[in-house]
Amino acid sequence: MRQPFPDWIRRKWASGEGFSFTKELVKELGLHTVCQSAHCPNMAECWRARTATFMILGNVCSRDCSYCSVRSGRPEPVDGDEPGKIAEAVARMGVRHAVVTSVTRDDLADGGAAQFAETVRAVRAANPETTVEVLTPDFGGDASCVGTVLDAEPEVFGHNVETVERLFGEVRGGRAAYSTSLAVLRAAAGHASRAIVKSGFMVGHGETGEEVARTLSDLLESGCEAVSIGQYLRPTKEQRAVVEYVEPARFEEYEKLAYDLGFSYAIAGPFVRSSYRSEEMMQHGFANRSSSRPGRRVRSRDVMAGEALAAQAGEKAP
């Protein structure tokens, strides 16, 4: 028998018409999706609704994070037709908010930034009404790569910090660093683009509530405005074990904490993933405001950490 799950870790295993449509289209165009590669538990729901998160730059990652089931190894050559195929899939599926992510490509000089930019442009050209969200790797912290992606003007720039600072080494592995991920977000926030800067992380790796609060503060300080928090679920037995199934009430506390700290948009829950129902953020009032915002509020890490602790203690943050 497999391990039992708490009763809130339950999804539907169903296909149906919309699901089959999405599945056949992804197969026909030879696309990769993080839905499949990460064994996402939300896949049935999203695919039935004819949406998916496209994974560009191949299906093989140059990193080997201990939580992730995407294949690691020597990546494939970049497919020049890929941006056009993604654009076609978005059009045929009728996706209103397209999310594009990728494997990490340490082997490419630009980390795949140009392919991201081409994909954003291709999706936009074929689907003028569709908003585009990118979820990028860390590009080794190279701000020029972030700039290349943002020059294509996606509505949302996402880069996930994935876990708290203390657990970063064991969850993400050697080449990644917490400070690098914050630097990527800072570079995005400092770019002239009007993109909403978003990040996300998993809980359930053994982090404390205080560490979650500190991570939220670090993200805010880096210019991040939107955040998602979800439960880590082990894709297969090859990945690291779940340390804790965080109760739904604690996710509600984390979401409230994020808003209290100053995030414009926050979503937390056991099945929340950075791209799960991400179009809902675009309907949120702040997403419209964001397109004409004059500048970002940047506060000191110490001030925010103090606020986080106060909020944790149930007090009103100053």
Place this chain on the structure above:
Amino acid sequence: MTYEVKLPSLGEDSVEEATVSYWLVEEGDQVKEGDDLVEMTTDKAAFSVPSPESGTVLEKLVEEGDDVRVGDVLCTLET
């Protein structure tokens, strides 16, 4: 007409097998399309498998604790 309820494929590279946790229906029960039939467990989460059709549960072909693969028949329905 007899309808075979199979564990649906979620696509290439996706989950291919699961363990039967427990049945939510008995043979002879009337079910509507979308009613949950059985609870399954993968490495990642628990999943309920909804009935793809309305009908009467004829025969349950897998038992609690069985490992099943995508495409395996879980039960039959008289539709």
